[in-house]
Amino acid sequence: MNRLIAAAALAVLCQAGWAAEAIRPFTPATFKEIQASRQGRPFVVMVWSLDCAYCAASFEALADAKKQHGLEVVTIATDPLDDPESAKLIGKKLAAYRLTANAWAFGSAPPEQLRYAIDPKWRGELPRSYWFGRDGKVVARSGLVQKEMVSALLER
Helix, strand or coil: CHHHHHHHHHHHHHHHCCCCCCCEEECCCHHHHHHHCCCCCCEEEEEECCCCCCHHHHHHHHHHHHHHHCCEEEEEEEEECCCHHHHHHHHHHHHHCCCCCCEEEECCCCHHHHHHHHCCCCCCCCCEEEEECCCCCEEEEECCCCHHHHHHHHCC
16 A cells, blocks of 8 residues: 555656656665665765755755765655655655755655664764765764765765
């Protein structure tokens, strides 16, 4: 049933023109799959939610880094993808910053399990970003993503 709801939400997004690519459901295995598929390439994972006050400013800095430096940005919304209204708003927010590629939103597993799958040490504060270097090492940061921070993390 959850798959049908998620499929309906994705159809709404595509018909509305808000998502160039489908937002995929985030599962307990997804974070490891994201890492494995990008080995040897620098990228950032931004965990966010629709009610996050600092996420829009962070998206602005990430969209700028994507445009200027070719930084690959992966987004994970902690809002449920199986809620059609949330799915629509997630797509609209990401489209505003041209960050619809590599977009995920929490799937049907319990939110606590999904947060733990991302980072057992993370306590849920948003925005939360994970900066992966070419060497596979990761730097986790909580709080606003600023342009100066992006530059420093890209240099490592």
